[in-house]
Amino acid sequence: MVMDMAAAFPTTFSQNKTHQMFSQSGLSFSPPKPIKFQLPICNPHARNSMQVQVPSSATNFGFKNLLETFMVEVYKAENRPLDVPLISPFTIATSRLDKVENVAIRIELKNGCVGWGEAPILPFVTAEDQPTAMAKAKEACEMLKSCSFITLGAVLGEICHLLPGHQFASVRAGVEMALIDAAAKSIGVPLWRLFGGASNTITTDITIPIVSPAEAAALASKYREQGFETLKLKVGKNLKADIEVLKAIRTAHPDCSFILDANEGYRPEEAIEVLEKLHEMGVTPVLFEQPVHRDDWEGLGRVSHFAKSKYGVSVAADESSRNLADVKKIVQGELADVVNIKLAKVGVLGALEIIDLARASGLDLMIGGMVETRLAMGFAGHLAAGLGCFKFIDLDTPLLLSEDPVLEGYEGLGAAYKFTNAAGHGSYLHWENVPWPLMVCCLEAYEPLNWWKHSVIKMF
Known part of the structure; x- marks a missing residue:
């Protein structure tokens, strides 16, 4: 209790x-x-x-x-690379990823509770690469070790000061996750309850990257058998090829709902043409995500107004919503119908602030991620389930990994995630199996690694 x-x-x-x-x-x-x-x-x-x-x-x-x-008292804090292979390359309009190269963060409080976070790295989307994220996470860990007995809010305020803006948002999110996880464990409360308790389940879509029509059809057929009803299709590199892939998916999974994600890949006229071609095929996507370049505000508004008025299709801003100021601009100009919340873009506190603005302004909400393991996806899922205000859930990237280094956490059955009553987000790593980096942020690094295993097992 x-x-x-x-x-x-x-x-x-x-x-x-x-x-x-x-x-x-x-x-x-x-x-x-x-x-x-x-x-x-x-x-x-x-x-x-x-x-x-x-x-x-x-x-x-x-x-x-x-x-x-x-009140936070940090005993130990450190970060390590979190490298995990993908089942197959993850290709979007702006980049290709062959493996996850993220950063794991472990924070242990003096009361013995351990919190876990993850800073995801996605080239051309997150501002940090892995070496930068490792260095900044190290700075944050050193700062946490030196801080006095202060409130969680004050510690998170200092993290915001050390890792400001979009430039270090991914690292900031990872450190925030670990601190909040440790605090929730200290009071024995799961995160989904801490964030509101609206539900302990979510249902996610699943993503098909940019592949050939035959590969897309095979994936769609597999996901249909696994119970996924919404497919998110990456588009934006080649308009003609995108249409052929859409036809193949529709044949393989005729009852699915579509989300199109162009990742900034289209010009406004191309985005409008895609919608017209789909209409001729009898296909209406449930969402069109980031159809144009992040800085093409006029184009975003033009596509949004056309899609909504002509076909009733909502347009989501993702790369265009990198901070609170961007979302205010979207609201004031009526430039999109949906805002995609990603913790790696704005951090945890920044996400909650944007969520409040979006809800007050009548925008619908989507929650997504970069390419993360179940550490970061689990935290985001707890947030979405607890708040209960997201119309679109896109937290599928752990399903795209060929290995799962994360233990415990949420229970996944196809598209459905169920969050247990385990304190915090409930997942963790076997820290001794995560390779040591060249620069380790831990003042007690000389202690035997078996101590870490004992510490983790003791907590769960």
């Missing part, structure tokens, strides 16, 4: 605050007042204070109260 956990950590929670945070159903109450966090004393050269934007929606009350009340 949460109350028992509060009693076990008297320096962290009062029973009254814990009672305010969680009801028996896991749902939240009225929203708290806006929170202003002070920078921790571990950075004496920083500004005297900084604002951390905290969402105002009632659904996040448990999480917001955790930001105010949970």
Whole structure:
């Protein structure tokens, strides 16, 4: 019970605050007042204070109260490369990926709880490459080790200051995931409850990358047998080839719903032509994602208005929504119907802020990812299930990997993910099996690796 956990950590929670945070159903109450966090004393050269934007929606009350009340003391923090092969190359309009080259982050608190995060790297989409992400994650780990006994909100504020904007968003997201996971474990609460408790399940689409018509048909047939009802098709490199692939998929999986994702690959007139060709085939996609270049705001608006007025098709902004300012521009100009939330683009706190703006403005929401393992996908899935406000779920990338290094976590059956009552996001790595990098962010790196195994097993 949460109350028992509060009693076990008297320096962290009062029973009254814990009672305010969680009801028996896991749902939240009225929203708290806006929170202003002070920078921790571990950075004496920083500004005297900084604002951390905290969402105002009632659904996040448990999480917001955790930001105010949970006191963080980091015992160890380190990062390592997380390299995992793909079943086959993952090709989109702007890049090709042959294997996952992400960064895993492990943060252990002095109370013994361990949090896990992942910084995903996708060339031409995330700003960081793996060496940059490793170096910045190392900086963050060193900063966390030096910080004093401060609130979770203040620690996350310092992380935002160290890893600002889109430039380091992926690393920031990975560190935020690990800290929030460790805090949730400390109070014995699964993330889907912490974020609102709307549901403990989600249903995802699955992606078909840019391949030949025959390969696309084979994948569509396989996914049909596995129970996937929505296929997300990568397009945007060759208009004629895209149409042929769509025909092949429609033959192999005639009842599926389509999401088209151009990853900025079309000019506005090409995007409009795709919709016209599909209409002639009797096919109406449920969503058209990022049809034009991220900076072509006029083209995005033009395609969105045409798609909606002519065919009733919603257009989603993905690469065009890299921060809160981008989403405000989309809202003000009515440039898209849907915003795709990816933690690697904006971080966890940034995502919650954008979610609140989108909901208040009447935009629909999609949640997606780069190419991650079940560490990052599990965290995003908990967020989506707990909030319950996403119309489109695109959290399929672990299904594209040829290996799964992640233990425990959500239960997957085809397109359906079920989140258990395990504290935090419930998944972890066997840290001794993750290769050591050349630069390790851990002040106690000399300790035997078997200690890490004992520490992880002890937690689960």
